[in-house]
Amino acid sequence: MAPEIAGFALAGGAAYAADLGLFIWLRGHSGLGPLTAKSLSFLAGCAVAYLGNALGTYRRCAPAAGRARRFGVFFAVNAAGAGVQLLCLAASHYVLGFTSPRADIFSGAGVGMVLATVLRFWGTRTLVFRTAIRGGRGVPRPEGGSRPPWTG
Structure with missing residues (x-):
């Protein structure tokens, strides 16, 4: 379980960095309001976390859907x-x-x-x-497993 937790933490750290970095950039450079900037940065962070987990931590899992x-x-x-x-x-x-x-x-x-x-x-x-x-x-x-x- 330690490699799984480490992979999850790594993907989460990258997502946090993307979320925070984009939030700061959107607030400072684009002049968006805090809620709009946070909503957009949250979506970007979610995408980074998903990709990190799907392509890294859980890459061997067969898609259930x-x-x-x-x-x-x-x-x-x-x-x-x-x-x-x-x-x-x-x-x-x-x-x-x-x-x-x-x-x-x-x-x-x-x-x-x-x-x-x-x-x-x-x-x-x-x-x-x-x-x-x-x-x-x-x-x-396993692929198609229902357990x-x-x-x-």
Whole structure:
């Protein structure tokens, strides 16, 4: 499982860099508003993460569905992760009353990112690329296999 986690982290790091870099460029050079810039950079980051996982981490997995459907599920998993981050930020800022910039960073980019990453790893592994666990290692499911991913 360590190579799978490392590959997932590498793809996620590249996606984060693409998301952040594009967001900064869109905000600074193109003059787009923060929500438009973040939406576009999120889409770019999702594409980079998908490609990194599909061509790298999970390249040996047989497609359980068409590529467009698989990307749609991948996008939904990543959107759910983004929702977790926003929920952590909102709870900290508006419910608990921690309104400083440092508290926002800690709750959104710290706690929220950790929880969202766990959700994204689980979702990517079980819903998008559907690996089976055998002997403690992620093994690609055979083409056309209908066995649930958590059975060995």
